[in-house]
Amino acid sequence: MTTTPAPRHGRRRVGRFGARAAVTGDAGMVSAFVLAAMIGLLAVVGLALDPGEAYAAKIRAIGQAEEAARAGAQQINLTVYRTTGVLQLDPTAAEQAAQHYLTTEGITGNATASTARVTVTITTAYRTQLWQLVGVDTIAVHATGTATPQLGITGPEPDNP
Numbered sequence: 001m002t003t004t005p006a007p008r009h010g011r012r013r014v015g016r017f018g019a020r021a022a023v024t025g026d027a028g029m030v031s032a033f034v035l036a037a038m039i040g041l042l043a044v045v046g047l048a049l050d051p052g053e054a055y056a057a058k059i060r061a062i063g064q065a066e067e068a069a070r071a072g073a074q075q076i077n078l079t080v081y082r083t084t085g086v087l088q089l090d091p092t093a094a095e096q097a098a099q100h101y102l103t104t105e106g107i108t109g110n111a112t113a114s115t116a117r118v119t120v121t122i123t124t125a126y127r128t129q130l131w132q133l134v135g136v137d138t139i140a141v142h143a144t145g146t147a148t149p150q151l152g153i154t155g156p157e158p159d160n161p
């Protein structure tokens with residue numbers, strides 16, 4: 001049985017297989033684990049962040065479409081209302097008012113109107129933040145808003161499909 005002498009101050013202890021055997025083993029495993037954990041964390045954040053922001057963009061677009069439709073629904077055909085008492089829209093003026101609202105707000109959309117309602121459709125794109133790393137640069141956002149002319153508030157509005 002051989003014993004290795006105690007290391008002297010300032011000298012490195014060398015094991016039975018030399019200096020190289022002393023540095024092998026688990027060296028570098030913490031870095032690989034941290035790298036894998038960070039990639040996983042970015043993936044989870046990416047799965048929550050971009051869809052959440054795209055949903056918020058859709059909610060904003062719905063609000064903008066509804067606002068434009070309400071602007072158009074204010075264009076009542078006064079001649080018909082004064083002569084017959086029937087509340088109707090002027091379809092041309094309603095489309096122009098809705099389109100003017102969209103243009104003023106810097107929104108791209110399409111407005112259509114009949115004598116009974118105004119419908120505004122908006123299509124925009126949400127620019128992703130983390131999904132760009134995997135090649136998804138934008139998410140399309142579509143929204144539609146509809147409004148009908150009203151004389152005044154007399155009670156709760158009935159559900160109209």
